[in-house]
Structure formats: structure tokens, C-alpha cells
Amino acid sequence: MCENYEAMQKQLSQLMNQNCEHQIQESRKRKSESENCNNMFGTIKGINNECSTTDEESPIKRPCREISSPKAYKVLVKTEASSNSLYVMDGYQWRKYGQKVTRDNPSPRAYFRCSNAPSCPVKKKVQKSLEDPTILVATYEGEHNHGHEKAEISMISNQIEESFIGSVHVTSPKQIIQRTSPTMKIDNVPKSSIQQFLVQQMATSLTNDPNFTAALASAISGRILDHTSNKANW
DNA sequence: CGGATTTGACCAGCGC
DNA sequence: GCGCTGGTCAAATCCG
Numbered sequence: 641m642c643e644n645y646e647a648m649q650k651q652l653s654q655l656m657n658q659n660c661e662h663q664i665q666e667s668r669k670r671k672s673e674s675e676n677c678n679n680m681f682g683t684i685k686g687i688n689n690e691c692s693t694t695d696e697e698s699p700i701k702r703p704c705r706e707i708s709s710p711k712a713y714k715v716l717v718k719t720e721a722s723s724n725s726l727y728v729m730d731g732y733q734w735r736k737y738g739q740k741v742t743r744d745n746p747s748p749r750a751y752f753r754c755s756n757a758p759s760c761p762v763k764k765k766v767q768k769s770l771e772d773p774t775i776l777v778a779t780y781e782g783e784h785n786h787g788h789e790k791a792e793i794s795m796i797s798n799q800i801e802e803s804f805i806g807s808v809h810v811t812s813p814k815q816i817i818q819r820t821s822p823t824m825k826i827d828n829v830p831k832s833s834i835q836q837f838l839v840q841q842m843a844t845s846l847t848n849d850p851n852f853t854a855a856l857a858s859a860i861s862g863r864i865l866d867h868t869s870n871k872a873n874w
Numbered sequence: 875c876g877g878a879t880t881t882g883a884c885c886a887g888c889g890c
Numbered sequence: 891g892c893g894c895t896g897g898t899c900a901a902a903t904c905c906g
Contacts, residue, residue: 735877735878735879736878736879736880737879737897737898737899737900738880738881738897738898738899739879739880739881740895740896740897740898742895742896743894743895743896749896749897751897751898755878765897875906876905876906877904877905877906878903878904878905878906879902879903879904879905880901880902880903880904881900881901881902881903882899882900882901882902883898883899883900883901884897884898884899884900885896885897885898885899886895886896886897886898887894887895887896887897888893888894888895889892889893889894890891890892890893890894
């Protein structure tokens with residue numbers, strides 16, 4: 641699995657390099673992060689840093705500031721439909737320092753800084769998805785310079801639906817949530833998150849396997865029957 | 875009372 | 891230079 645995953649990463653890097661060169665030749669229209677990052681149904685730019693490697697070679701100064709942030713990735717969180725909260729429980733402690741209504745999305749965008757450690761440079765932007773208000777789009781920038789603390793437990797207990805997005809074209813939010821084609825730049829994502837992602841992928845594959853679920857069901861029912869028959873014998 | 879949140883003001887970058 | 895926009899600051903407010 642890991643080998644296949646690494647092979648996919650290489651292919652993705654090559655493709656993104658090609659896209660990057662093409663983008664350099666395109667218009668120098670102002671890079672708006674809200675247009676590129678918040679619109680998860682379009683081509684998402686600035687989340688990965690592939691293009692930054694060609695900066696020195698390119699005669700045109702790259703317009704996207706976000707590319708200078710090498711550790712940016714997105715997390716999509718499914719929330720309760722009635723919930724208006726912009727708080728994403730990911731195990732870290734965040735301090736909100738601003739909120740803004742952006743032009744292309746009527747729902748406000750909240751800005752958070754990691755407060756687990758005073759010098760932690762990580763920032764997080766959270767905004768509801770334009771297409772599906774029950775989905776919170778959290779964009780993380782930077783890398784934590786402290787321990788993960790209770791993140792692992794929290795991510796499981798809060799049933800976070802997450803997907804990491806590189807420079808890919810996404811056609812539907814459901815596709816993201818169902819993780820039909822997970823693509824991410826491995827350098828952009830904390831290793832613990834990668835492990836989490838792989839575990840989830842494995843769990844999904846197993847649960848989608850009818851043979852596995854049937855065997856699991858029979859094993860559980862057998863266990864229960866054994867247990868009840870043992871009790872009856874008592 | 876101290877820390878977290880809210881929210882209006884301010885700043886910088888970009889297009890025209 | 892001006893206006894628009896996203897991002898950040900900081901004083902006011904809230905809350906445990």
C-alpha cells in the first residue's frame with residue numbers, strides 16, 4: 641500500500657510540475673486565496689508548494705503568496721446541519737484572532753492561531769463550504785512545533801471526515817468526503833495525519849469488502865451466540 | 875480576574 | 891492614486 645502510495649505521489653508531483661509550468665505562462669491575474677482555496681469545486685491552487693521550486697528559474701514572479709507557505713493543507717469536516725459553529729475539533733488548542741466575510745462566500749471565515757505553544761506558527765482558516773453548509777473547510781498553514789497531544793483521540797472521537805487536497809480538480813464535495821481519489825502532497829501533511837489517513841483508507845477498503853463484512857458479522861454473531869449459550873449453561 | 879472571543883479598524887497587495 | 895479584498899490587530903466584551 642505504501643509503495644503504491646509513493647508511486648502515486650511521484651506521478652502527482654510530475655503532473656503538478658507540468659501544471660505549474662503551464663500556469664506560469666497564463667495570466668498574471670491576482671491570486672486570490674478565497675477564489676482558489678475556498679472554491680473546492682474548482683482547481684485549488686496555493687495549497688501545495690510544487691510551483692515554488694521553479695521560482696528561481698521563472699522569469700515571471702509568481703503572484704501567489706501562499707506558495708511560500710510550504711505546509712498548507714485542507715481538511716473538510718462534516719458538521720451537524722444545525723450547527724453554526726466554525727470550530728473544528730482537531731485536538732489542538734486554537735485561539736481565534738479574526739473573522740471576515742469574504743466576497744465569494746456569504747458565510748464568515750474564521751482565523752485561528754495554535755495556542756498549544758506560544759511560538760507555534762500554525763494558522764487555520766475555517767469557513768463553511770459554499771455548496772454544502774454542513775461541511776466546514778479548514779485550511780491549515782504551517783507545521784506545529786510541539787507535540788500532537790490529544791489530537792489522535794480527538795480526531796477519532798469527533799468523527800472528522802477529512803481529505804487532503806493537492807492541486808487537483810474536484811467536481812463534487814461528496815467525492816471529497818468519500819475519498820474516492822485521495823491525493824495529497826506528502827510533504828504538506830504531518831506524518832501522524834498521513835498515518836490516520838492510511839488507517840481510514842484501510843478501514844474503508846475492509847468495510848467495503850462484502851466478504852470481510854460477512855465474515856465479521858458471522859464472527860460477531862457467533863461470539864454473541866457462544867456468550868449467550870454459555871450464560872444459559874450457567 | 876485572567877483568558878478567550880468578538881468585531882470594527884487598519885494594512886498590504888493587486889487590478890484598473 | 892483609488893478602490894476592492896483578504897488578513898491581522900487590538901480594544902471591548904464575555905465567561906468561567
